[in-house]
Amino acid sequence: MSQLSTEKNRTEAFKFNFKVNVQSYTLIIALILIAVLFSIFTGGEFLSSRNLSNLFTQMSVISVLAIGMTLVIVTGHIDLSVGSLTGLTGGIAAILHVWFGMDTLFVVIIAIVVGAILGLWQGWWVAYRAVPAFIVTLGGMLIFRGILIGLSNGQTIAPLQPSFRSIANVYIPYSIGYILAIVSIALLFISTWKRRQKRTNMGLSNPSPIINYTKISAYAFSILIITYMLNRYYGLPLPMLIVIILGCLFVFISIKTSFGRFVYAIGGNAEAAALSGINIKRNTLSVFVIMGALSGIAGVLLTSRLNAATVSAGDMYELDAIAACVIGGTSLMGGKGNIVGAIIGALIMASIDNGMSMMNIQTFWQYIVKGLILILAVWIDLSSKKTNGIT
Template sequence: MSTNPETVKQPAVKEKKINLFTIDIRAYSMIGALLIIWILFSVLNDTFLTPRNLSNLFLQMSVTSILAIGMVLIIVSGQIDLSVGSLVGLTGGVAAILNVWLGWDTIPVIIATVVLGALIGLWQGWWIAYRAVPAFIVTLGGMLIFRGILTGITGSMTVAPLSPSLKIIGQGYVTPAAGLIMGAIAFILAVYFLIRQRNARIKYGFDVISINWTLIASVGIGLLIFTFIYLMNQYQGIPVPFITVIILAVLFHFIAKKTVFGRQVYAIGGNPEAAVLSGINMKRRILLVFVLGNTLAAIAGLVLTARVNAATVGAGNMYELDAIAACVIGGTSLMGGIGTIPGAIIGALVMASLDNGMSIMNIDAYWQLIVKGSILVLAVWFDIYSRNKKKR
């Protein structure tokens, strides 16, 4: 029996109206805050928005961004990790020792460092998931242990200089031509997935934005990508550490939003009891979350060590607070179950912009700490306020 193609009904397209007055304040407030910060510093100092300073800004935010990507999954699962700053120092120190003192090549150094981070995550995750020791205590102990090990293996000495090939990880730039090619590929992929998502929603009968708004979104994405590339190419090109951030952000955003593991992590943080009753293996998921988070901390350690061309005892000090602050500023709830990778990247950019702008203005370091601490408190208050408002 044959089916006439003309008789097959196509799903009706249900377009939803875009109401600019119902925009989620939580989702867009940080973008607005970032723009205000940039405008303010550009008015106060005309060098802030120059290609050179913007390039330095994206370099500065790279380590915090990588840490924040892993921290999002940890916080969303209802846990916390206070050890990532010390872990950045330890893994960076190990990488420098392998490269400088033992003469290892770049690729083996990278592999060994990343594996070390994963093993440390496995160790910490085992204590938290399978021995029921609170994450706060395990990672607080880890913070002290890792810093002590770093001091011991380096003898409190600075390990430098690194080989030129290893320094590329933290100091390299992509050529302008390569940057344009990467931008074109990114634009094509972004538009492809935008249209694919729209078609999938139509297929299953969900509301979609109109084709006109889809085109506007595509044009906006293109302008954002190629404006960024143009500005970076005015200096030395796109920094390699920032490309690392983008690749990791896209990968972990996919893991968080499009995989069973990612959905289960959100379920665990949102309602642990319901997650257990639905058959989710909480212990295994929490263990894997810490393995991923600490692996990213090892990558951040490589980037930081390569950027400064040395490993020091104080490397990574207090970076865990910057990572947590970036997550919270970007909309991640410390209560668990809520948070996004893009939001954490925006939060890291806000933090880096404040640091960079106040440094250019020659503002004393203690004021920078006061401002960042105040913003963190306000971000947490805003999270609690938003939650309470939804309950009413």
């Protein structure tokens, strides 16, 4: 009986680990399939060094927004204003830079601060006046777009000075790119080794070292290949580096800090979080401030990449950011989200846009495909909850 019980436990553990692994690698498998398909349909041009560089630059704005949107959705809220706020902060930066001749550094700081202040304003309504985030941010979407049109008088503001354009159009030298890749790989192996040591010291079981280090080796190989491909063009795009830095920062915040744990606790069960002594209002406010500041960064990146600020800048970006989060595994019910997954989701969305554009597919098909992907991602999320017995 004990042997049968042991075998049963092993079988159940295998099924659970297999399910977790499938869920973990679905995004990567989907990304690989998208890359292979578009590479076939474009005669290999999709995976060319030039197009990969453009793709990573293109995804940077949505990635920055998706990082903040993950935190917002995890708390059980939504932000429909990020596209308009991105356009507004980018427009303010361009106005100060072009019309008033302000230095690039001050302009960037002002754009981020303005975004944070407007995020604070929205967060105050949501956290302290209990107005649903959907309504507050829907109103913010209209207000911010109206302010942008009013400030710019409906004009396109251009051109920008080289110092501003370089933010989204400069490349990290080859040598530094390889150094960053090697450091990243070393950190992956060190963190894996430390995690295994910690689990051993705590008396917990570890996965097979072959599985662990094979997986890390695959990540390392991917990092080196991407670095090599980008260096064949001009090097690592600065916007991509900004996304990596922000991603690492907010992964650390979400996993290693009390604020990150509070955010997930609030989204998981707000009543239990309140009874545990978590200040729900203050943490909700902080999440919207962070979202506003990241919208400011996205606005600067977008304006720099386009070398202009327009009244339509950032239009519909909120939907791309939400779709990236949902595709990356963030639950619209709150309490569950993955920043790395959201960034991969942004890459998937950008890859679909980029690949379909290279195939000269009409724009309306791009909207249709992205809409269907969003619906499918939400359906998968809801289906997984029902499978796990969550209603």
